[in-house]
Amino acid sequence: SQIYRDGVVGDRPAAPTHAAGLEEAAESAMSRRAWAYVAGGAGEGRTMRNNREAFDRWAIVPRMLTGAADRDLSRTVLGTRLPAPFALAPVGAGQLVHRDADLVTARAAAATGIPYVFTNQGGTPLEETAAAMGATPHWMQLYWSTDEGLVDSLIGRAEAAGAKALVVTLDTTVLGWRPQDLDLGSLPFARGQGIGQYTSDEHFMGLVDERVAAAAKGEPAERPKVIPSAIRSLLSIARHHPGRLRDNLRTPRPRAAVETFLETYSNPRLSWDHIATLRDRTTLPVVLKGILHPDDARRALDLGVDGIVVSNHGGRQVDSSIASLDALVRVRDAVGPDATVLMDSGIRTGADVFVALALGADAVLLGRPYMYGMAVAGQRGVEEVIANVVAELDLTMALAGVADLASITRDVLVER
Ligand code: FNR
Numbered sequence: 119s120q121i122y123r124d125g126v127v128g129d130r131p132a133a134p135t136h137a138a139g140l141e142e143a144a145e146s147a148m149s150r151r152a153w154a155y156v157a158g159g160a161g162e163g164r165t166m167r168n169n170r171e172a173f174d175r176w177a178i179v180p181r182m183l184t185g186a187a188d189r190d191l192s193r194t195v196l197g198t199r200l201p202a203p204f205a206l207a208p209v210g211a212g213q214l215v216h217r218d219a220d221l222v223t224a225r226a227a228a229a230t231g232i233p234y235v236f237t238n239q240g241g242t243p244l245e246e247t248a249a250a251m252g253a254t255p256h257w258m259q260l261y262w263s264t265d266e267g268l269v270d271s272l273i274g275r276a277e278a279a280g281a282k283a284l285v286v287t288l289d290t291t292v293l294g295w296r297p298q299d300l301d302l303g304s305l306p307f308a309r310g311q312g313i314g315q316y317t318s319d320e321h322f323m324g325l326v327d328e329r330v331a332a333a334a335k336g337e338p339a340e341r342p343k344v345i346p347s348a349i350r351s352l353l354s355i356a357r358h359h360p361g362r363l364r365d366n367l368r369t370p371r372p373r374a375a376v377e378t379f380l381e382t383y384s385n386p387r388l389s390w391d392h393i394a395t396l397r398d399r400t401t402l403p404v405v406l407k408g409i410l411h412p413d414d415a416r417r418a419l420d421l422g423v424d425g426i427v428v429s430n431h432g433g434r435q436v437d438s439s440i441a442s443l444d445a446l447v448r449v450r451d452a453v454g455p456d457a458t459v460l461m462d463s464g465i466r467t468g469a470d471v472f473v474a475l476a477l478g479a480d481a482v483l484l485g486r487p488y489m490y491g492m493a494v495a496g497q498r499g500v501e502e503v504i505a506n507v508v509a510e511l512d513l514t515m516a517l518a519g520v521a522d523l524a525s526i527t528r529d530v531l532v533e534r
Pocket residue numbers: 155156157207208209210211237238239259287407429430431432433434462463464465483484485486487
């Protein structure tokens with residue numbers, strides 16, 4: 119009820135409280151480029167719709183007179199204490215929304231105590247973002263580079279900066295088909311947005327220097343064998359719709375760092391064998407993000423992975439993908455009650471968090487909503503979005519008659 123008290127005696131909120139209103143306000147506050155990138159999804163947007171519609175298929179059945187006046191929203195996941203059962207998802211190229219997106223997010227996380235999963239594609243070096251977290255824990259997300267030395271370098275930096283877990287994202291070995299971005303020409307990364315993390319990495323800059331040195335000597339620099347297929351798609355569009363990408367192609371060759379980034383940031387050949395090497399490469403708990411099939415979930419856990427995030431990347435990778443919430447049900451059934459299973463994609467409200475927990479998530483990640491809060495009101499906007507989700511979850515628990523997270527089981531729901 120703090121939120122209502124604040125409403126009576128405090129200021130009006132800086133960002134709309136209702137999810138749809140927040141989205142609308144964010145669209146007005148953002149550039150066309152930023153909106154396309156952040157709000158956009160794969161293909162026709164079916165996966166994004168599936169993610170939301172899945173929540174419409176479940177209904178909470180509140181219980182009365184249970185005395186749930188004192189509620190505990192906290193939970194510890196892989197050694198990290200969450201004051202409420204969610205954390206902030208990794209969001210790359212956030213500079214499209216705010217020059218210091220990573221730092222702004224970290225400060226809001228620190229102010230609210232909600233942990234933050236740093237993106238690999240940050241504009242700010244992870245060491246600086248970590249310093250802005252104060253006592254609030256953070257995890258580090260990793261895209262698996264084609265350069266194994268860079269993988270080790272990023273893991274080493276994450277460990278040194280105090281990350282409490284390593285989250286390896288599996289679903290972005292190539293970038294999905296994203297018409298909103300394609301229509302606007304080059305991707306944010308092709309303009310250098312979201313690569314600050316890399317250009318602050320010694321190993322990465324070593325790769326760049328080698329190429330520059332080779333070019334200076336007139337030797338062809340060794341090129342990676344795999345051209346990311348996103349680039350291939352852009353080139354193909356350029357061929358077939360020359361007008362659309364003309365501006366992109368006219369721009370001078372991007373800096374060597376950007377090119378090296380595009381060639382090395384993710385490995386299309388990523389396999390279970392790579393994941394198996396992690397045990398010897400880090401002491402941190404390892405979480406695999408982007409699992410949708412129960413068999414993949416089982417295999418991950420059999421391999422000794424500490425946890426998984428059921429996710430379809432907010433509907434940004436495969437169009438017509440299974441809703442993340444539907445996948446969660448199947449995955450939890452497959453792995454049993456003890457495995458650590460997080461979930462994201464489509465969470466917009468505290469009631470959504472409640473439903474996801476009832477369907478088997480230990481905790482969830484929040485993606486776009488906090489970026490929308492940032493677009494509308496900077497750090498304060500992010501803090502409000504966080505506070506709203508916590509407050510609504512808390513009220514939902516009070517009104518549904520549950521006093522703690524363990525009591526949010528499938529029994530509190532019916533399928534509509
Ligand atoms: C993402 N996501 C993401 N995931 C990841 O592992 N590394 C990354 O760098 C990014 N970057 C990124 C950028 C933007 C603009 C968005 C919207 C998302 C995916 C993210 O972590 C999360 O899975 C989804 O955002 C969850 O879905 P919702 O909450 O946005 O529906």
